[in-house]
Amino acid sequence: MGRGFGNLGISRSLAVVLLSALGGSLKVVGGLVYGSRAALVDALTSIVNLLSALAVSKFEYLSTRPPDGDHHYGHYRLFAGGSIAALVLYSTVGGAMLVELAFGAVRGYEVHIYAPLYTALGVAPYVLAIALSKGAGRSYQTYVKFTSIELIEGATVVASSLGGALLSYVIDALGAAALLAYLYFEIAVETRELVHLISDRAPTHILSEASRRVRREVGVSVKQLRLREVAPGRYQGDITIVLPRGTSVEQAHDVARKVEEALGELGIEVVVHVEPTDTEEILRRESSATVLSLNR
Numbered sequence: 523m524g525r526g527f528g529n530l531g532i533s534r535s536l537a538v539v540l541l542s543a544l545g546g547s548l549k550v551v552g553g554l555v556y557g558s559r560a561a562l563v564d565a566l567t568s569i570v571n572l573l574s575a576l577a578v579s580k581f582e583y584l585s586t587r588p589p590d591g592d593h594h595y596g597h598y599r600l601f602a603g604g605s606i607a608a609l610v611l612y613s614t615v616g617g618a619m620l621v622e623l624a625f626g627a628v629r630g631y632e633v634h635i636y637a638p639l640y641t642a643l644g645v646a647p648y649v650l651a652i653a654l655s656k657g658a659g660r661s662y663q664t665y666v667k668f669t670s671i672e673l674i675e676g677a678t679v680v681a682s683s684l685g686g687a688l689l690s691y692v693i694d695a696l697g698a699a700a701l702l703a704y705l706y707f708e709i710a711v712e713t714r715e716l717v718h719l720i721s722d723r724a725p726t727h728i729l730s731e732a733s734r735r736v737r738r739e740v741g742v743s744v745k746q747l748r749l750r751e752v753a754p755g756r757y758q759g760d761i762t763i764v765l766p767r768g769t770s771v772e773q774a775h776d777v778a779r780k781v782e783e784a785l786g787e788l789g790i791e792v793v794v795h796v797e798p799t800d801t802e803e804i805l806r807r808e809s810s811a812t813v814l815s816l817n818r
């Protein structure tokens with residue numbers, strides 16, 4: 523859920539959007555006009571898939587804007603707007619369909635034989651969308667994967683609405699329940715990911731690589747490095763480096779700039795704090811001196 527079109531070309535994205543909209547519309551007919559609740563769940567999730575992909579793309583774009591007067595650390599976190607929009611949309615569909623399905627299951631309903639037909643027709647544009655998405659690079663894999671799930675859902679709906687039309691509405695209701703369960707699963711996964719990301723998680727996987735890089739490329743030792751992930755692949759934090767006593771402000775500034783550059787290549791933005799080599803010793807001596815004077 524909630525994959526953007528960030529890496530697709532404009533015309534290709536437009537084609538994918540239009541094909542997805544066409545597929546969604548055909549499923550809406552199968553659901554609203556011909557009575558299949560399974561088709562209705564599938565149609566609504568297709569439509570919110572599309573809307574949330576658009577929202578994700580918009581927020582991905584907004585998050586790349588440089589820092590300004592009201593966002594001193596950049597706009598990276600705005601990317602979360604896409605996930606939040608997706609969660610709101612999916613939860614709305616989930617709640618509406620839960621009530622609809624409960625009423626349908628209790629009162630019973632009729633599925634017309636045209637429902638599986640329209641759903642099957644609705645699957646075709648998604649096959650085209652997948653074909654378009656392929657060969658568009660590695661970042662497309664997520665979109666392909668997500669659209670493949672659409673196809674599995676499409677097959678589920680065709681089978682269950684066909685059963686609903688020929689045998690009993692219960693088969694259609696079971697198909698709808700399966701799709702709804704998967705929708706709630708997706709909501710849970712997405713919520714979990716979002717909460718983790720905005721919790722200022724430390725990127726432990728690049729922490730040692732970052733320290734090593736500073737040591738190797740700039741030649742200074744790192745006393746402390748604190749980082750947090752602000753957006754996928756974007757990190758901000760602070761670093762404490764140790765320089766020889768008597769280093770001039772100009773030299774220290776030059777080293778700090780090199781540290782910033784070396785880490786910048788890893789997507790890391792840091793504030794550099796400089797300490798002279800033997801600070802700890804001095805501090806220890808100062809504190810023991812304090813103890814001595816207290817004893818006196």
Ligand SMILES: [Zn+2]
Pocket residue numbers: 589590591592593597
């Ligand atoms: Zn701003």
